[in-house]
Amino acid sequence: MTLKEYPVWIEGVSFPREPAGQALPARVDVAIIGAGYTGLAAARELARRGARVAVLEARTIGWGASSRNGGMVLSGLKLEAHDLAARYGMAAARRMFAASLASIDWVEQVVREEAIACDFRRSGHVLVASKPAHFRMFEREATLLAREFGHATRLLPPSELRAEIGSGAYHGGLLDEVSAGLNPARYVAGLGHAAARAGALLFERAEVRRLARQGGGWRVYSARGKLQADRVLAAGGAYTGGFAPRLQRRIVPLGSYIIATAPLPEGLAHELIAHDRMVFDSKRLLCYYRLTPDRRMLFGGRARFFPESPRMVRESAAVLRHQMEQVFPQLRGVPAEYAWGGTLDATFDLMPHAGQHDGLHYAIGYAGHGVAMASYLGAQLGAQLAGAPSENPFDGLPFPGAPPGLYGRRPWLLPLAGAWYRLLDWLA
Template identity: 55%
Template structure:
């Protein structure tokens, strides 16, 4: 199998053409990070005639934006019951609405910019990994209808074969609003859209220092210096020590994916008759879907960020997991394996705001395809209007580690991973 990102084989990704053009000396806004957040912010601001530069340490779209499962999901990482309990009913409704708006934003951008990325409202299927996990599903459907006026439906165990060609699950919930796409094609299209709007994109421009003097920011990069009136950080799981205060609030967690060879049409239809975005109810979860008759199967097989060793180990773990779900794939060849780094806040919530004059949008917790696209846009609008504090995702504290026991290196992930496995066993 190739340690290669399958999605990258389907599109001409932005490359070294962005690594040679001179950096502008002065801009209105400097965006750090060339993924969904940064490109969406840049596109929005450039369309309002601001001079915008995107500074990417690698190549545009290199990080999680082109490595994920391509799922545009409704909802948040925490359950909406817990969100209501913690933040109150009114704010919870606003936050959930943002998640719905985020899928709409992706659909709108894809249509407006004519991005050929296969976006479609496939719907997502949340499957019960244990019988008692299913016990709450009917209550969940009633809760979402009552509190959020959002329609989802239960798939009882005896009807689950209509949704998934696996015998190991115990029922499910379908949400028809969620969608799916090819993330590499989407981020490449978003980059073209940002450039068309007038943004200046720069690869191999790792930021080495960020200094504020009065009302201006002075940015030193590997390729030169930039002066900006405003700065937006959209570096997700790759947030570094140049923005140390933000880095200490974000946990980078590895997520890994395998892709099979192209499967026969009949087998593909058996595996996922409606081509849903599927994920299970475990803490140590798996997520999977079809694309071009390939099974794309992911999970947190290793918690540390991607490298050759974690990718190699993860490939076999994921293959075993895939065969447990789909025994009919036992002989299927795994052609690609890769990893990426997600960004989790300590409260599992997404956060936007302003810190020391620097704007940020971070902590997508696996919901970044849609959420980063939308929050990049809405944070840009808040920057223009001067009302970032009114943003729904700015209404609660952005916590750091308890007792300050974290400097950006997630030393505790093996412990957390072991605890999640224990929870999956006892629950």
């Protein structure tokens, strides 16, 4: 069987396309760079509020991580609740965690309002303990979430975990029933159609190469010409280019890779993940997996740290295949039909950041939690740019970056980071 090196999600999806002959306008209220979740959610919000908006995408609508991820709509952030509280204080941590829950609600609402057929379902997630010590950390996390955040989760000791996951590889789990799953390509395509219906102008193959301040606004130079914008929102995630060097130096573009098997018999699928949960493990170099609506096992992880390329996809597919069979020996001999990669945007503090610097607005740094949070923060910034009050708890956070000269356009330090995380996982 020939491996299909593209996301299983995009089969049969109708992405929005710009009208033939559409030219860049001379002037807009807001120019948005990037047509993923952040950019399209912001464009929809702005256009619905009467703003003239142009979305400039370097490739095609939804091309990047927005259509290449695992389709997990998760509560929480990359940092666990106790880490958030230790770093930012309990009051700020509560606001951030509440935003993660509100982000899932936002996705559910827009899917309903715009009739986006993306298989959205509140199936919940299970965080599984790769080591016994990790389960003891789950006990502390569950207690803190209930006491300080008013958020209920359920501990699953190994004997109960087997009712959720047909694997003996773990030492318990933590179940959160608030999370959801969806088809990310259908979702981002739906966001694009919704933004266009609201009046936003979408431009593909319009890579932004340079920004220049002009009066109180911006001159935006793209592969398809230039335009004037009162304000600019950088929403390109890991694909942020040299037009915003300060942002670029604060983003680590991490490769994340996924395989999808052939459709499984119904009985085997139920044995592996009984309740269609989203599942991910507690390692730093984590694995994550789920069933697709047509009962494929979708299995992903940081098999390679570099951003996606054909060679990285093929190498990662072999690594992921081995990892999947370690977790689920039942899948030995089941062919993988799809393999693909995407590049996610992590920051040096593993936190999302959304605000503005020197007049450039941005939302970035979702570290694998972007389906919900990128959508939510895009909508929040869109509303804010239209004059609404901000409800963004990530504005004003210290935003660390690499020292000048240490980290630039080429992420040469990624193999070192990968080796360090593997060592930490081994020592933990």
